[in-house]
Amino acid sequence: xxxxxxxxxxxxxxxxxxxxxxxxxxxxxxxxxxxxxxxxxxxxxxxxxxxxxxxxxxxxxxxxxxxxxxxxxxxxxxxxxxxxxxxxxxxxxxxxxxxxxxxxxxxxxxxxxxxxxxxxxxxxxxxxxxxxxxxxxxxxxxxxxxxxxxxxxxxxxxxxxxxxxxxxxxxxxxxxxxxxxxxxxxxxxxxxxxxxxxxxxxxxxxxxxxxxxxxxxxxxxxxxxxxxxxxxxxxxxxxxxxxxxxxxxxxxxx
Amino acid sequence: xxxxxxxxxxxxxxxxxxxxxxxxxxxxxxxxxxxxxxxxxxxxxxxxxxxxxxxxxxxxxxxxxxxxxxxxxxxxxxxxxxxxxxxxxxxxxxxxxxxxxxxxxxxxxxxxxxxxxxxxxxxxxxxxxxxxxxxxxxxxxxxxxxxxxxxxxxxxxxxxxxxxxxxxxxxxxxxxxxxxxxxxxxxxxxxxxxxxxxxxxxxxxxxxxxxxxxxxxxxxxxxxxxxxxxxxxxxxxxxxxxxxxxxxxxxxxxxxxxxxxxxxxxxxxxxxxxxxxxxxxxxxxxxxxxxxxxxxxxxxxxxxxxxxxxxxxxxxxxxxxxxxxxxxxxxxxxxxxxxxxxxxxxxxxxxxxxxxxxxxxxxxxxxxxxxxxxxxxxxxxxxxxxxxxxxxxxxxxxxxxxxxxxxxxxxxxxxxxxxxxxxxxxxxxxxxxxxxxxxxxxxxxxxxxxxxxxxxxxxxxxxxxxxxxxxxxxxxxxxxxxxxxxxxxxxxxxxxxxxxxxxxxxxxxxxxxxxxxxxxxxxxxxxxxxxxxxxxxxxxxxxxxxxxxxxxxxxxxxxxxxxxxxxxxxxxxxxxxxxxxxxxxxxxxxxxxxxxxxxxxxxxxxxxxxxxxxxxxxxxxxxxxxxxxxxxxxxxxxxxxxxxxxxxxxxxxxxxxxxxxxxxxxxxxxxxxxxxxxxxxxxxxxxxxxxxxxxxxxxxxxxxxxxxxxxxxxxx
Numbered sequence: 001x002x003x004x005x006x007x008x009x010x011x012x013x014x015x016x017x018x019x020x021x022x023x024x025x026x027x028x029x030x031x032x033x034x035x036x037x038x039x040x041x042x043x044x045x046x047x048x049x050x051x052x053x054x055x056x057x058x059x060x061x062x063x064x065x066x067x068x069x070x071x072x073x074x075x076x077x078x079x080x081x082x083x084x085x086x087x088x089x090x091x092x093x094x095x096x097x098x099x100x101x102x103x104x105x106x107x108x109x110x111x112x113x114x115x116x117x118x119x120x121x122x123x124x125x126x127x128x129x130x131x132x133x134x135x136x137x138x139x140x141x142x143x144x145x146x147x148x149x150x151x152x153x154x155x156x157x158x159x160x161x162x163x164x165x166x167x168x169x170x171x172x173x174x175x176x177x178x179x180x181x182x183x184x185x186x187x188x189x190x191x192x193x194x195x196x197x198x199x200x201x202x203x204x205x206x207x208x209x210x211x212x213x214x215x216x217x218x219x220x221x222x223x224x225x226x227x228x229x230x231x232x233x234x235x236x237x238x239x240x241x242x243x244x245x246x247x248x249x250x251x252x253x254x
Numbered sequence: 255x256x257x258x259x260x261x262x263x264x265x266x267x268x269x270x271x272x273x274x275x276x277x278x279x280x281x282x283x284x285x286x287x288x289x290x291x292x293x294x295x296x297x298x299x300x301x302x303x304x305x306x307x308x309x310x311x312x313x314x315x316x317x318x319x320x321x322x323x324x325x326x327x328x329x330x331x332x333x334x335x336x337x338x339x340x341x342x343x344x345x346x347x348x349x350x351x352x353x354x355x356x357x358x359x360x361x362x363x364x365x366x367x368x369x370x371x372x373x374x375x376x377x378x379x380x381x382x383x384x385x386x387x388x389x390x391x392x393x394x395x396x397x398x399x400x401x402x403x404x405x406x407x408x409x410x411x412x413x414x415x416x417x418x419x420x421x422x423x424x425x426x427x428x429x430x431x432x433x434x435x436x437x438x439x440x441x442x443x444x445x446x447x448x449x450x451x452x453x454x455x456x457x458x459x460x461x462x463x464x465x466x467x468x469x470x471x472x473x474x475x476x477x478x479x480x481x482x483x484x485x486x487x488x489x490x491x492x493x494x495x496x497x498x499x500x501x502x503x504x505x506x507x508x509x510x511x512x513x514x515x516x517x518x519x520x521x522x523x524x525x526x527x528x529x530x531x532x533x534x535x536x537x538x539x540x541x542x543x544x545x546x547x548x549x550x551x552x553x554x555x556x557x558x559x560x561x562x563x564x565x566x567x568x569x570x571x572x573x574x575x576x577x578x579x580x581x582x583x584x585x586x587x588x589x590x591x592x593x594x595x596x597x598x599x600x601x602x603x604x605x606x607x608x609x610x611x612x613x614x615x616x617x618x619x620x621x622x623x624x625x626x627x628x629x630x631x632x633x634x635x636x637x638x639x640x641x642x643x644x645x646x647x648x649x650x651x652x653x654x655x656x657x658x659x660x661x662x663x664x665x666x667x668x669x670x671x672x673x674x675x676x677x678x679x680x681x682x683x684x685x686x687x688x689x690x691x692x693x694x695x696x697x698x699x700x701x702x703x704x705x706x707x708x709x710x711x712x713x714x715x716x717x718x719x720x721x722x723x724x725x726x727x728x729x730x731x732x733x734x735x736x737x738x739x740x741x742x743x744x745x746x747x748x749x750x751x752x753x754x755x756x757x758x759x760x761x762x763x764x765x766x767x768x769x770x771x772x773x774x775x776x777x778x779x780x781x782x783x784x785x786x787x788x789x790x791x792x793x794x795x796x797x798x799x800x801x802x803x804x805x806x807x808x809x810x811x812x813x814x815x816x817x818x819x820x821x822x823x824x825x826x827x828x829x830x831x832x833x834x835x836x837x838x839x840x841x842x843x844x845x846x847x848x849x850x851x852x853x854x855x856x857x858x859x860x861x862x863x864x865x866x867x868x869x870x871x872x873x874x875x876x877x878x879x880x881x882x883x884x885x886x887x888x889x890x891x892x893x894x895x896x897x898x899x900x901x902x903x904x905x906x907x908x909x910x911x912x913x914x915x916x917x918x919x920x921x922x923x924x925x926x927x928x929x930x931x932x933x934x935x936x937x938x939x940x941x942x943x944x945x946x947x948x949x950x951x952x953x954x955x956x957x958x959x960x961x962x963x964x965x966x967x968x969x970x
Binding site for chain 2 (some may be wrong): 048051052055057058077078081083084085086090092093094096098099100101105108109110112113114158162240
């Protein structure tokens with residue numbers, strides 16, 4: 001299985017006044033295609049920073065971030081934007097829908113940025129996806145007319161509409177109640193299974209983590225455990241394993 | 255497409271901001287369209303007024319002139335415009351240009367004219383009746399003159415109580431003595447049997463004491479009258495006739511003639527009628543009502559002019575008309591003049607049907623020979639006789655005081671008044687010298703030298719075929735008015751160089767037809783240049799300047815705006831005001847749009863970050879903002895343009911009424927009909943476009959710099 005994301009010795013520091021705050025320290029990591037990976041850890045452990053680096057919206061202070069075989073440090077801002085558009089999908093904690101656009105238009109938006117497809121093709125793709133996320137009756141609702149769970153499903157549809165290699169989700173369920181959150185993770189998981197899209201999401205919710213193939217644990221900017229790479233297709237069989245806290249006892253077993 | 259949608263949604267989402275910006279832009283574009291159209295139309299109408307009346311497209315005059323040429327500035331004396339050297343050459347040179355249609359020589363000046371008083375008129379009529387042997391008429395007239403002398407005597411005596419002017423006491427006492435003589439029974443007893451000397455006495459000693467003579471202050475243009483008529487298309491003769499080509503002559507401005515030369519009572523009635531016609535009421539308008547009051551006090555002005563028979567006749571008619579029994583003529587007339595809204599039009603009609611024929615309606619009549627007194631360039635007083643052929647006006651500007659400010663006279667008369675030695679004048683002087691020797695007669699002795707002791711001199715004056723003294727005109731009046739009235743104003747000024755030559759000057763010259771060469775070859779201070787049809791003003795001006803420069807002629811070339819003086823510059827000032835207003839409005843719009851867009855950028859940081867994270871390039875964000883403000887600007891710009899256009903089209907239909915005399919001139923008529931010009935629509939559009947782009951550049955750049963990271967993390 002090829003790795004879609006490789007991080008080697010990645011450090012990230014943020015200036016805070018006269019101090020320099022390290023957010024990530026010498027992190028190395030690789031994620032294979034089709035993985036459903038959770039990044040776990042307490043607040044301030046560097047989860048979001050890690051996702052931002054993988055999502056090409058931030059650059060590392062040192063080390064290399066390789067996304068789909070491309071070294072992001074060597075790409076221009078323009079190319080990075082292009083990379084995000086073509087290869088990545090984003091799901092945000094606060095949904096981040098464009099307020100003035102309705103459901104359909106929000107999902108269609110990345111396709112319009114790409115500008116590759118005809119109106120008809122776009123219509124088909126978007127409708128299909130909205131049906132898939134269960135919003136086929138909400139095409140013309142504006143974000144403020146939707147519930148939190150519905151909004152996040154629009155966001156998922158938007159993230160998937162370009163058929164990205166990797167979908168990044170930063171705390172996708174944090175603003176949702178438990179039931180809705182579970183449903184969202186189920187939806188992500190089923191897409192992961194049927195389409196083979198790589199999902200990388202951060203969370204500190206144990207119930208969410210248990211759906212992941214692998215849990216990467218961060219503490220103080222370091223990986224304390226990088227979890228397990230699931231044997232092909234068997235992800236569904238071991239979710240309960242990845243729920244385990246601390247260094248996984250199964251590491252040796254695999 | 256999606257950008258447009260986002261822009262529209264954003265515009266709709268921020269209603270208050272949109273409304274404020276919308277109002278500003280709508281108002282700004284409306285101002286551009288409405289203001290621009292109004293001023294352009296005004297510019298055209300003014301061009302029509304000024305080019306079509308006195309100035310022509312261009313005016314040329316000596317570049318060494320001490321004063322600037324300004325036709326419609328308030329008169330501050332005769333401007334020193336120098337003179338155009340060798341005008342015939344300049345004219346030939348310019349008229350050879352394809353851009354130039356014609357060149358009309360000119361000169362403008364002002365002068366005072368004393369119109370004759372009623373005593374003069376009546377004495378003249380009396381003399382005429384005696385000459386014709388009409389004893390009956392002469393008797394009536396004699397009684398009338400006698401009555402007026404008594405009135406004059408009373409008023410002068412009354413005056414004596416108030417003024418005590420010691421320095422001319424003797425003169426005044428002599429005047430009173432003369433009046434006493436003229437009022438005495440002895441004077442009139444055998445009047446009709448031996449009238450000749452007595453008529454002369456009345457004319458010389460009595461007539462000038464009557465104080466109802468009016469001084470007219472005339473501004474006039476001396477020009478090649480024929481060329482003027484042909485080239486100024488708005489020119490038209492109203493009363494009388496055009497000055498025959500090549501002859502000396504004077505045309506009153508109809509405006510001046512009606513408002514200054516006319517009998518005051520009639521003039522006030524005209525004023526009231528005009529106001530009532532335009533919907534005002536005597537009852538409501540104090541300005542109109544005051545004219546009624548003035549007229550009621552001025553009945554004497556009418557009665558004074560009528561002899562006993564006429565008075566009786568009029569009283570009978572008035573009693574019938576007013577259905578009253580009143581016997582006193584004064585009271586009758588006062589009652590008649592006490593008009594109100596109900597009876598005005600009937601009484602106005604009655605006045606012109608029954609009263610006007612009995613009085614001197616105009617103090618200078620068409621056909622009279624006018625004596626114009628002026629000061630020459632060298633400062634000496636001069637007087638010239640010129641026949642009044644009629645009145646004229648500029649079509650469409652009948653009511654404009656500015657358009658009516660100038661009367662018109664021929665070039666030869668103008669030159670005489672301006673003080674240049676014309677060949678005529680030189681010859682005349684030579685003849686005078688040969689005959690009499692040059693003699694300076696001071697004013698105080700003028701009367702004596704002319705009428706008193708020096709009777710012989712008078713007899714010796716050539717062509718003295720009239721008994722009315724040397725100061726009266728002898729030339730046949732040009733219009734067939736049939737009345738042999740004496741010159742109305744000469745008496746006052748006969749002391750200068752008109753003293754003896756007046757007769758010859760009038761008789762000979764007033765009938766002379768001057769060839770074109772002579773009209774052109776004398777002094778010309780300035781000249782109007784009419785451009786050929788369709789020639790652009792600046793192109794024509796450049797062509798004229800070039801030719802003059804090549805020929806080495808030091809002449810100023812000014813366009814009609816400059817030549818018209820303050821009036822022409824008025825429009826320039828209005829343009830500046832409009833420009834400033836538009837500038838300010840759009841500056842404010844610019845600042846407000848800029849501000850609100852910066853606010854929007856901050857408000858929408860997360861949204862923009864999201865777009866950037868999802869894969870929107872910076873340029874996309876930039877475009878999004880530019881489109882938003884352009885849609886806003888262009889949308890409201892169209893609205894403003896539309897509203898402005900509708901307003902202009904509406905005004906173009908109904909017209910903007912000229913509410914004052916000044917506007918009458920500026921509008922070149924009673925209404926201004928603004929025309930929508932595509933240029934202003936385009937201007938409005940370009941301005942709005944540029945302003946909305948400029949105002950968004952900064953916020954758009956700000957927005958484009960928002961990092962995609964801003965989309966991450968929790969909502970604030």
